[in-house]
Amino acid sequence: MAGTLTERYIGAVTRSLQPDAQNDVRAELEASIADAVEARVEQGENQADAEHAVLTDLGDPAVLAAGYADRPLHLIGPAYYLTWWRLLKLLLWIVPATAMVGVTIANAIADKPIGEIIGQAVVVGITTIVHVAFWTTMVFFILERTGADTGMKWSVDSLPEAQEDGVGRRDLIASLVFLGVASAAFLWDRFIGFALFSGDSIDVGIGLGSQTIAVPILDPDLWPWWTGGALVLIGLEALLAIAVYAGRGWRPALAAVNTVLAIAFAAGAVYLVGTGQLMNPDFLQFTLYRDDVPSDVGRILSVLLIVGIVGVAVWDIIDGWLKTRRARLGMR
Known part of the structure; x- marks a missing residue:
């Protein structure tokens, strides 16, 4: 939910201050802004225009915060x-x-x-x-x-929207739906297969009529242990999403659990890619191991896949800790 301009302005000022100073600065700004707005309203301005003008006169909240924190803006010069x-x-x-x-x-x-x-x-x-x-x-x-x-x-219109404490129900539903789809994808690929090929071109997989068959992309030998482990991690991710929602936000313990889950999933996936155990040999035989495909394409794709896996895991970890930090700063 978007806050008022005043709430957003005060939030932008106090965000970078020490926790023990935030309440005092917030109270001081609320009082001074309210008085200034009231004075303008008494002179005939409407409420919205008066609020906008008062905040514009106060200037960039980062400059105001630097003044409250006694943090001079030097090196380049105040203007830049x-x-x-x-x-x-x-x-x-x-x-x-x-x-x-x-x-x-x-x-x-x-x-x-x-x-x-x-x-x-x-x-x-x-x-x-x-x-x-x-x-x-x-x-x-x-x-x-x-x-x-x-x-x-700087202008008042550039103020960031007020951030809600905790995690909304929509975030929880989106996370659970995504994890459910991921689980279904693992099982569909294992028992049916995602890759569709002509029946005359490849003789493995599950027949889908006289012309088309489905071939798993992931190696069927990953079942049951590796695939089961992935499903367990997905289930734990779902429990983590529920815990974040129930606790109305991220906490250091939840961020630590998120870190462990991300590392576990990435480590397993990178190991399988590096040892050549992730992809179905039949799928690779039909797509990569052909005369018209350069021999080093498979190695290049493996490198890109590893980089992508590690990148997603690192971002997930950083995102969890950033949300935890914002939640802690928001507590008063």
Whole structure:
């Protein structure tokens, strides 16, 4: 549910303050904003316009928060500091990780030793961080010295929506539906098969008439232990979603459980891909092991699949801890 402009503004100010200072700052801002709005309303403005004008006069909530925290905005200069800092954080989240993943994929496809792959990824990551920090700062240094306008202006309309405490029922339903579909997909592939081929082209699988047969994509030998283990992990993920909903939000213990589940699923999947046990040999024989398919396509796809599995797991872990942090900051 969206909060009022005042609630969103105060939330943006207090979000970065220490927990013991948030209540005092919130009370002070609520009182001062209410008084200023009331004064404008008495002069004939309507409530919405008065609120918008008062918040605009207060300015960027990050600047106000820096004043409350006694945190001066130096280095680049007050006019450019927040724009520089926001852009730098965004770039440091994206660029080094992208560069490291790209180098890792390229070296893995080239079949280089694992030690060399890790070493080059670390070197590229560190080098990228240094370059991003240096060149971003240099650009803003030049902008400040030349008096250029970045074109980025804060306005009340850019305030983020107020975040609800806890997790909504829709989130729970979406998670359970997704996990249910994943479970059904595992079982469908095992007992029926997802890949459909011409009956004249391949003689394995389950017949679906005279022309078409279905072949499992995953190796049937994964049943029952590996497939059963995956279904158990999916069931635990469902229980975790229910626990998050019942507890009205994430907690460190739940984030830790989410981390363990993500690592367990990723480790098993990467092991199966790396040892060539994940895919059905009959499916591979028909799709990859053919004269018109380059011999290294299978290895390239394996590398990309491993990177995707690890990437999803890492994001799931980070997302869980970020939600936990936001939930803790929201407690008062």
